[in-house]
Amino acid sequence: MSATNAVAYAPIDRTPQHVWAIWGCVAVTTCLLVALIVTAPIAQAAGHTALALSVYKTFSYLCHQIPERSFHLAGHKFAVCSRCTGMYSGFALATLIYPLTRSLKRTDTPRLMWLIVAAIPIAVDFLLGYFNIWHNTHLTRFLTGALLGSAAVFYILPGLIELSLTVARRFSLHKSAQFPMARPR
Numbered sequence: 001m002s003a004t005n006a007v008a009y010a011p012i013d014r015t016p017q018h019v020w021a022i023w024g025c026v027a028v029t030t031c032l033l034v035a036l037i038v039t040a041p042i043a044q045a046a047g048h049t050a051l052a053l054s055v056y057k058t059f060s061y062l063c064h065q066i067p068e069r070s071f072h073l074a075g076h077k078f079a080v081c082s083r084c085t086g087m088y089s090g091f092a093l094a095t096l097i098y099p100l101t102r103s104l105k106r107t108d109t110p111r112l113m114w115l116i117v118a119a120i121p122i123a124v125d126f127l128l129g130y131f132n133i134w135h136n137t138h139l140t141r142f143l144t145g146a147l148l149g150s151a152a153v154f155y156i157l158p159g160l161i162e163l164s165l166t167v168a169r170r171f172s173l174h175k176s177a178q179f180p181m182a183r184p185r
């Protein structure tokens with residue numbers, strides 16, 4: 001075969017479409033959550049009190065929302081504290097770049113030790129502040145939260161992908177049993 005007749009083929013991605021859909025749903029959901037966190041103070045400042053209060057109320061089930069521990073925008077606090085802002089932001093960013101760092105076909109998770117290592121800084125930051133040994137800041141809370149949130153993606157996303165593959169396999173088996181192919185006569 002001559003060089004002019006040779007055709008370069010890109011490798012075909014054999015990742016099932018529903019796996020990409022799972023990743024896309026998680027990415028969109030986490031980005032929307034981060035957007036809502038910032039929307040609350042913007043809505044409050046713009047006079048959209050009902051919207052702001054509904055966002056604050058929704059996130060109140062997930063975070064203490066102490067104003068002194070929260071970032072502020074336009075004179076109003078975020079919908080969650082700086083540590084939770086870091087966790088949500090870290091999770092969203094890590095979800096967005098996940099397919100660049102790891103194949104969506106893989107459902108194995110890193111060793112649990114790495115999640116524990118990612119949790120140590122947040123525990124140290126909390127405990128040092130709790131016992132008045134060191135005064136933590138918005139930045140330390142945000143960064144330790146972002147580290148844990150970004151590490152959690154590598155455990156949660158493979159679990160969701162594995163769950164979707166299991167459901168897809170069971171659905172396809174159930175569907176084929178329900179509608180058997182006609183036998184040739």
